[in-house]
Amino acid sequence: MHCECLIIDDERVLADSTAEYFNLFGVKTSAVYSALECRKFFEENETELVLLDINLGDGSGFELCKELRRKTEIPIIFISARTSDDDKIIALNIGGDDYVQKPYSLGVLLAKVRVVLKRYGQSAGGGYSEQGYSDGRLAVDPYAKQVTVDGKPVKLTALEYKLLSYLIRNADRVVPKQELFEKVWEDRFTGDGTLNVHIRKIREAIEREPGNPEYIITVWGDGYRFHGGGQ
Known part of the structure; x- marks a missing residue:
């Protein structure tokens, strides 16, 4: 069933x-x-x-x-x-x-x-235009819905994958939190705490030093920016 x-x-x-x-x-x-x-x-x-x-x-x-x-x-x-x-x-x-x-x-x-x-x-497939990414260390394959670091798959939930993909699609632009709530969660009432936890989990999966991120940069008071290729 x-x-x-x-x-x-x-x-x-x-x-x-x-x-x-x-x-x-x-x-x-x-x-x-x-x-x-x-x-x-x-x-x-x-x-x-x-x-x-x-x-x-x-x-x-x-x-x-x-x-x-x-x-x-x-x-x-x-x-x-x-x-x-x-x-x-x-x-x-x-x-x-x-x-x-x-x-x-x-x-x-x-x-x-x-x-x-x-x-x-x-x-899971269909209706969501994604953009692949690869810099020799981090790779995101939109067809396989797979993220790898140094060639090894990392585990993200479907939501975390969509969040990372959205940031990549908007690379080098500061994406406001409210935009992430509306475009990724499709719920404008999602709280900051929920977003912060998922950002931290993605960083733990893809960053060399999650506490000093190279890819997902916090822009205080505004939102987040994906920096391709590290800092």
Whole structure:
């Protein structure tokens, strides 16, 4: 079975009502209620996006996210009643694409899911004009959707790949944060903290010294600039 969205949440009533609402509005959605059921789901099924609760009855959503990231780069959005900034930072650092706090509006969450599905579909191929790049060390292949450093593949999520590609397309121009929110996330309300975490993860993957970047330069108060070939 193929679905567009998989909800993993041990609050069965909430998971079922969210899935029912999404299906009603044309987003094919399934729900499971534990990490074990999630593993069983992926043995025979696939999905394009995951909504993942942090607190699961049989484990941690954080650990399940790490497990999923070893197998797939599909978008993972955390949904949680936990409000700590530390939780949000952890969620993004381990491979989450976004963090939505409970209680959520079904309409707002559906709108966010639709945007992410559209973005992932573009990133997976079709509709997103990209530009390849190679300087002898860093290479980005838009056909294989692959980034390599010194000939070795580096792992980026679909969102991080799209973010890097957008900066490359606009090389040597300062790209304002708001433009990245609107063109990469396609969501003008994405927060600075989310963007900063993903920029740092890309730097950790491609820079010689992430703390002293050569490729993705921060222009304080404005945004980021991709500098081809290093400084």
